[in-house]
Amino acid sequence: MTTETSARPAGLGAAPASRSPVAVDLENVSKVYTRRRLLGLRPGSGAARHALRNVSFKVLQGEMVGLLGPNGAGKTTLMKSVATLLKTSSGRITVYGKNVDSDPLGARRLMGLVTCDERSFYWRLTGRQNLNFFAALYGVPEKIARDRIDLLFDKLGLTSSADVPYQNYSTGMRQKMAIARGLLGDPRLVLYDEPTRSLDPLSAQTIRDWIVDNRIASPATTHLIATNQLGEAEQLCDRVLILNHGAVIADGSIGQIRDRFASRGTLVHRITCTGFSPRDIEPYPEIGLFEVRLDFTGTGATLMRVTTSETGEGLTFVLSEILGRGGSVSRCETEQMSFDEVFCSLVTGDASASGSRK
Amino acid sequence: MKLAWAFFCRDAAIAFSYRAAFFAQFLGNLLLLAILYYVGKTVGPQNLPALARYGGSFLAFLLIGVALTDCVSISLVSFAAQVREAQTTGTLEATLMSPVRLSSILIYSSLWNYFLSAVRFVLYLVPGALLYGISLRQANLLSAVVIFFLTLFCFMGIGILWAGIVLLIKRGEAIIGAMGVCVLLLGGVLFPPSLLPAWVQTLARLVPLTPALEGMRFALLRGYGLHELSGILVTLSVFSAVLLTAGIAGFNFAVHLGRKTGSLAQY
Numbered sequence: 235m236t237t238e239t240s241a242r243p244a245g246l247g248a249a250p251a252s253r254s255p256v257a258v259d260l261e262n263v264s265k266v267y268t269r270r271r272l273l274g275l276r277p278g279s280g281a282a283r284h285a286l287r288n289v290s291f292k293v294l295q296g297e298m299v300g301l302l303g304p305n306g307a308g309k310t311t312l313m314k315s316v317a318t319l320l321k322t323s324s325g326r327i328t329v330y331g332k333n334v335d336s337d338p339l340g341a342r343r344l345m346g347l348v349t350c351d352e353r354s355f356y357w358r359l360t361g362r363q364n365l366n367f368f369a370a371l372y373g374v375p376e377k378i379a380r381d382r383i384d385l386l387f388d389k390l391g392l393t394s395s396a397d398v399p400y401q402n403y404s405t406g407m408r409q410k411m412a413i414a415r416g417l418l419g420d421p422r423l424v425l426y427d428e429p430t431r432s433l434d435p436l437s438a439q440t441i442r443d444w445i446v447d448n449r450i451a452s453p454a455t456t457h458l459i460a461t462n463q464l465g466e467a468e469q470l471c472d473r474v475l476i477l478n479h480g481a482v483i484a485d486g487s488i489g490q491i492r493d494r495f496a497s498r499g500t501l502v503h504r505i506t507c508t509g510f511s512p513r514d515i516e517p518y519p520e521i522g523l524f525e526v527r528l529d530f531t532g533t534g535a536t537l538m539r540v541t542t543s544e545t546g547e548g549l550t551f552v553l554s555e556i557l558g559r560g561g562s563v564s565r566c567e568t569e570q571m572s573f574d575e576v577f578c579s580l581v582t583g584d585a586s587a588s589g590s591r592k
Numbered sequence: 593m594k595l596a597w598a599f600f601c602r603d604a605a606i607a608f609s610y611r612a613a614f615f616a617q618f619l620g621n622l623l624l625l626a627i628l629y630y631v632g633k634t635v636g637p638q639n640l641p642a643l644a645r646y647g648g649s650f651l652a653f654l655l656i657g658v659a660l661t662d663c664v665s666i667s668l669v670s671f672a673a674q675v676r677e678a679q680t681t682g683t684l685e686a687t688l689m690s691p692v693r694l695s696s697i698l699i700y701s702s703l704w705n706y707f708l709s710a711v712r713f714v715l716y717l718v719p720g721a722l723l724y725g726i727s728l729r730q731a732n733l734l735s736a737v738v739i740f741f742l743t744l745f746c747f748m749g750i751g752i753l754w755a756g757i758v759l760l761i762k763r764g765e766a767i768i769g770a771m772g773v774c775v776l777l778l779g780g781v782l783f784p785p786s787l788l789p790a791w792v793q794t795l796a797r798l799v800p801l802t803p804a805l806e807g808m809r810f811a812l813l814r815g816y817g818l819h820e821l822s823g824i825l826v827t828l829s830v831f832s833a834v835l836l837t838a839g840i841a842g843f844n845f846a847v848h849l850g851r852k853t854g855s856l857a858q859y
Binding site: 339351353355367 | 609610693854
């Protein structure tokens with residue numbers, strides 16, 4: 235798979251050079267879950283579920299790479315495999331050269347995991363007590379831990395709540411605590427597992443801003459972020475990997491993936507017309523007319539969304555149908571597909587492709 | 593040591609945060625002492641032939657049996673309880689992400705419970721000696737301490753192995769409960785094993801609690817030194833080495849399976 239670097243979002247400084255060392259390297263990683271039997275002690279030969287299929291990619295030092303995919307695509311399995319919490323069925327994962335299977339302790343020393351699970355702290359302890367404990371667990375010397383915890387509380391706006399029991403924290407504060415814990419050991423690789431899940435938009439934006447700020451402050455740190463928020467990936471990531479059914483179906487910057495999809499020859503047009511209903515037109519793939527959809531109707535005007543091939547006669551056909559039936563067109567513009575649309579199209583296209591392969 | 597202290601402080605802080613429960617456990621200890629006193633009083637002050645080799649006092653016999661069994665039960669259930677609690681509270685994966693060996697995490701997680709157990713051990717014996725007139729004047733403290741730790745190591749091995757099984761099967765309270773009753777029956781907690789049928793006595797020799805209680809009673813009630821207890825010490829040392837090795841190997845294997853099946857954090 236590609237090792238290219240890509241355009242960084244504005245404000246994040248220089249992109250990691252292509253000569254940067256490889257931080258994370260996955261080679262033909264597969265994970266198959268088999269049904270367990272006999273008190274869970276022996277893997278059975280029952281139904282097997284392929285969570286990852288020959289996944290290969292590299293992440294360079296300093297990159298922030300997003301893992302995207304629908305639910306069940308394999309994002310969490312991939313994150314947990316890198317984090318040494320899950321053993322892969324085949325393939326090889328290294329973190330800064332440390333094999334996560336043969337040297338899990340060595341690999342863990344280089345990593346920090348930011349989970350979205352707010353239960354993963356000791357609720358009866360204060361925020362500071364929690365971080366003190368995890369700092370000791372990650373081997374951070376006491377004096378450094380104290381300073382680092384104070385700094386993290388300060389940066390995350392938690393100083394006034396540092397000595398309040400964790401159980402009294404809001405969801406946003408708990409997520410900030412998860413970030414603080416992930417960064418406590420000053421890791422060279424930070425794994426974020428849906429860092430803004432279940433947060434309100436304002437809190438989510440605060441977390442994202444903080445991740446961006448932190449990245450500017452520590453440009454050599456590598457970040458791997460699994461998220462379902464495509465906007466988040468657009469804002470944060472240099473590069474994204476789209477997973478579906480356990481396989482990587484797209485790898486590149488968001489711009490590259492969007493361009494690649496456009497080069498498949500699909501265009502979306504928005505047409506504003508009067509005296510015509512899009513229900514009068516059926517898709518006609520033979521001439522490159524894939525979809526005609528009503529977006530809005532009111533005060534005599536109709537806004538429709540038409541998906542056509544780049545080279546066919548689809549748009550001409552629609553326009554002539556409108557005019558031929560006595561309607562009039564007041565506006566027709568071709569729009570760039572949003573990344574959400576590209577993502578959905580890629581995932582559903584991949585699903586139908588794998589369906590047709592079956 | 594710093595890491596062990598961090599675990600100890602964490603568990604102490606959590607325990608103190610439940611103040612009522614924390615102090616209630618000591619109240620329970622005192623009530624149990626009262627029950628033992630009246631059981632002892634029912635039997636009477638006479639020296640029982642079956643207990644002659646332990647000094648003859650039933651109350652002293654009972655008190656040491658119950659006190660050491662308390663520590664043993666901590667070893668049996670504490671590790672599995674820690675694993676289960678970490679699974680249900682969601683802290684297991686966060687802990688496993690640290691660059692610390694799993695066996696160390698497990699042992700450090702039980703330090704607070706062992707500390708409490710040692711406190712309770714003293715709480716059984718000191719009031720027993722002071723209020724119920726049990727004589728510990730002859731007690732050989734060095735022998736008692738050595739027996740105490742060897743007993744802990746034996747049952748630590750079983751407890752760690754059990755924690756590995758709980759990691760996979762998730763709920764096993766009923767099984768460990770049944771195992772505890774077996775230990776109670778065979779180990780000579782409430783009555784001397786010599787009263788059991790011969791074939792059951794053979795079985796009882798396979799339970800580490802049997803030599804442990806025997807040794808502890810000899811040390812505290814008869815003042816036996818390490819040399820006189822050498823046979824028991826060798827038996828307990830062999831039990832410790834075998835059970836600890838098996839426990840850690842079994843737990844590591846369970847973690848390996850848990851990582852393979854992705855079930856580590858499931859509960």
